Amino acid sequence: MKRMGRLSLIYLTIVFVILYAPIFYLMYYSFNSAGTMHNFESFTFDWYREVFQDTRLFIILLNTLVIALLSSAISTAIGVLGALAITRVKTKRFQNALLTLNNVMIVSPDVIIGASFLVLFAMIGIKLGFGSVLISHIAFSVPIVVLMVLPNLEEMSPTLIDAARDLGASGWDVLTRVVIPYISPGIFAGFFMALTYSLDDFAVTFFVTGGGFSTLSVEIYSLARRGISLTINALSTLIFLATLILVIGYYFISKQGAKPKEAEVRE
Amino acid sequence: MPEETIIRFENITKQYDNDPPVLTDVSFELERGKFYTLLGPSGCGKTTIIRLIAGFVQPTTGAIYFDEQEISNIPPDKRRVNTIFQDYALFPHLNVFENVAFGLRVKRMKPDMIKAKVREALRFVNLEGLENRGITGMSGGQQQRVAVARAIVNEPEVLLLDEPLSALDLKLRSEMQYELRELQKNLGITFVFVTHDQEEALALSDEVFVLNSGVIQQRGTPNDIYDEPVNKFVADFIGESNIIPGIMINDYLVEFVGNQFECVDQGFYPNEPAEIVIRPEDLEITGKDQGKLQVRVDSQLFRGVHYEICCYDKDGNEWLVHSTRKVTVGDEIGLDFGPEDIHVMRLGETEDEFDRRLESYEEVRHAG
Numbered sequence: 352m353k354r355m356g357r358l359s360l361i362y363l364t365i366v367f368v369i370l371y372a373p374i375f376y377l378m379y380y381s382f383n384s385a386g387t388m389h390n391f392e393s394f395t396f397d398w399y400r401e402v403f404q405d406t407r408l409f410i411i412l413l414n415t416l417v418i419a420l421l422s423s424a425i426s427t428a429i430g431v432l433g434a435l436a437i438t439r440v441k442t443k444r445f446q447n448a449l450l451t452l453n454n455v456m457i458v459s460p461d462v463i464i465g466a467s468f469l470v471l472f473a474m475i476g477i478k479l480g481f482g483s484v485l486i487s488h489i490a491f492s493v494p495i496v497v498l499m500v501l502p503n504l505e506e507m508s509p510t511l512i513d514a515a516r517d518l519g520a521s522g523w524d525v526l527t528r529v530v531i532p533y534i535s536p537g538i539f540a541g542f543f544m545a546l547t548y549s550l551d552d553f554a555v556t557f558f559v560t561g562g563g564f565s566t567l568s569v570e571i572y573s574l575a576r577r578g579i580s581l582t583i584n585a586l587s588t589l590i591f592l593a594t595l596i597l598v599i600g601y602y603f604i605s606k607q608g609a610k611p612k613e614a615e616v617r618e
Numbered sequence: 619m620p621e622e623t624i625i626r627f628e629n630i631t632k633q634y635d636n637d638p639p640v641l642t643d644v645s646f647e648l649e650r651g652k653f654y655t656l657l658g659p660s661g662c663g664k665t666t667i668i669r670l671i672a673g674f675v676q677p678t679t680g681a682i683y684f685d686e687q688e689i690s691n692i693p694p695d696k697r698r699v700n701t702i703f704q705d706y707a708l709f710p711h712l713n714v715f716e717n718v719a720f721g722l723r724v725k726r727m728k729p730d731m732i733k734a735k736v737r738e739a740l741r742f743v744n745l746e747g748l749e750n751r752g753i754t755g756m757s758g759g760q761q762q763r764v765a766v767a768r769a770i771v772n773e774p775e776v777l778l779l780d781e782p783l784s785a786l787d788l789k790l791r792s793e794m795q796y797e798l799r800e801l802q803k804n805l806g807i808t809f810v811f812v813t814h815d816q817e818e819a820l821a822l823s824d825e826v827f828v829l830n831s832g833v834i835q836q837r838g839t840p841n842d843i844y845d846e847p848v849n850k851f852v853a854d855f856i857g858e859s860n861i862i863p864g865i866m867i868n869d870y871l872v873e874f875v876g877n878q879f880e881c882v883d884q885g886f887y888p889n890e891p892a893e894i895v896i897r898p899e900d901l902e903i904t905g906k907d908q909g910k911l912q913v914r915v916d917s918q919l920f921r922g923v924h925y926e927i928c929c930y931d932k933d934g935n936e937w938l939v940h941s942t943r944k945v946t947v948g949d950e951i952g953l954d955f956g957p958e959d960i961h962v963m964r965l966g967e968t969e970d971e972f973d974r975r976l977e978s979y980e981e982v983r984h985a986g
Contacts, residue, residue, distance in 0.1 A: 518721035
């Protein structure tokens with residue numbers, strides 16, 4: 352038993368070291384004054400200063416955030432409506448067909464989605480840039496939101512809707528006072544899922560961006576191609592830290608949300 | 619109290635797709651201020667009736683009237699009825715206060731009015747001081763009370779209760795039965811209560827409707843239904859009974875298990891085949907040769923209030939006896955009963971035919 356415990360601990364450590372080593376390696380050399388990824392010379396914040404002084408990079412960061420927030424908000428609205436529509440479909444076969452179509456979008460490779468969007472935009476004459484990136488991000492986020500909201504909707508007892516109607520609620524009241532609050536955990540999960548997908552999307556954005564518009568992932572890719580500069584390391588480190596803070600924040604928020612429920616049960 | 623009709627069903631048939639109809643040509647009237655129970659096995663259509671009254675489903679044919687106005691196609695939120703659901707259907711994202719306030723909020727009532735009304739409703743169901751509690755942490759009995767408060771705060775004219783006690787344990791259930799009866803008397807509104815529990819139906823109601831396979835088998839006071847079941851289904855479903863084939867020789871004379879007995883039934887053709895009902899508690903155990911029947915004790919179960927004794931006569935008919943006296947398994951005993959303990963049912967008689975026969979011989983009795 353104890354031996355097994357130690358073995359699994361060693362295994363786990365190795366896995367995590369392999370997973371995180373490249374990131375820490377990258378972070379370590381972001382403080383290297385020599386400007387290379389070997390021979391650590393001395394500690395410096397120069398690369399970070401360069402990142403913060405680069406207004407172009409700042410605009411790209413803003414672009415990325417705006418695209419992420421807008422696309423996830425819009426796709427959450429569309430996705431919730433879609434999930435509601437799917438649960439209301441009467442015939443089981445049609446419902447399954449819709450769900451399958453939804454899931455195909457999730458599993459199909461980003462490259463294919465990106466390429467097909469490029470073809471579409473070229474065909475109908477949409478200029479590549481902010482609009483095209485936003486539309487394609489919404490497109491790949493909607494199925495994710497649908498998938499996150501559906502389980503909540505399915506576990507909701509239909510008598511809750513009957514009860515609301517019985518108490519005098521109109522269709523709109525039922526939606527806003529019962530259904531939406533009930534599925535709000537799924538809606539939040541869907542929103543954040545869409546946010547993260549949009550923030551780190553590279554493949555789709557790479558295809559449909561243009562006209563000087565760029566997002567962080569695309570920009571880092573082009574920087575890396577141009578040659579090794581430690582500003583990339585600094586930027587990546589900052590993004591990693593931001594993500595870490597987000598994850599920790601989410602952990603505390605969800606823990607707080609769960610707390611009152613536990614207290615009630617104990618009473 | 620004036621007896622006025624509040625709900626009227628006119629030849630209601632309800633059918634889903636191509637399945638056999640859930641309700642077939644059902645007609646009845648409900649009076650204001652009475653406690654009605656719809657009683658029947660699962661799938662008999664009793665829940666469909668209250669879903670029709672509430673407006674969750676529409677009749678396939680026929681019409682529903684509320685206060686003499688047709689409401690068949692009026693949506694549930696426009697009807698002056700409220701429902702208490704089997705699973706209570708309380709909103710888990712709202713606390714007790716907000717659950718009860720829901721109906722008033724969607725009517726856009728003023729906040730201070732809502733506060734006063736919700737307080738009063740919670741006082742009515744003995745839940746004062748629990749306004750801020752969440753729903754998920756409450757016991758079944760408390761949730762039940764919240765559901766009651768949430769319904770009555772809207773001051774409905776008819777309260778529909780869909781097996782609301784089935785999820786509670788036995789002791790709590792009988793407590794809630796008293797409370798519901800009390801509530802109905804205090805509010806003075808019509809209750810329509812759905813249950814498959816015949817004891818509950820008999821204990822609570824002013825009037826019971828016994829349903830089976832989409833048809834009302836019999837309606838009447840609990841006493842009528844228990845003492846004068848119209849057919850084998852009702853006799854069997856309400857309480858326990860011994861149902862034996864027999865022949866109605868003449869008025870007041872019936873023959874079964876090879877003997878002729880005096881009874882109080884009449885209005886049959888001479889020598890008409892019939893079914894005889896004798897309730898187990900009406901059979902009295904006597905010595906072997908003293909009773910009207912001789913049976914052998916097959917088995918005995920202690921039920922708390924009484925012994926449930928299963929016997930067979932020489933023809934192989936089963937006789938169920940409820941007695942506070944203990945007997946020995948394998949013994950021959952006698953069973954005694956009086957003429958009024960025998961209830962004779964005409965084969966395949968409907969409720970209307972039964973009522974007509976009852977009326978006709980009551981006239982004879984009055985004339986005589």
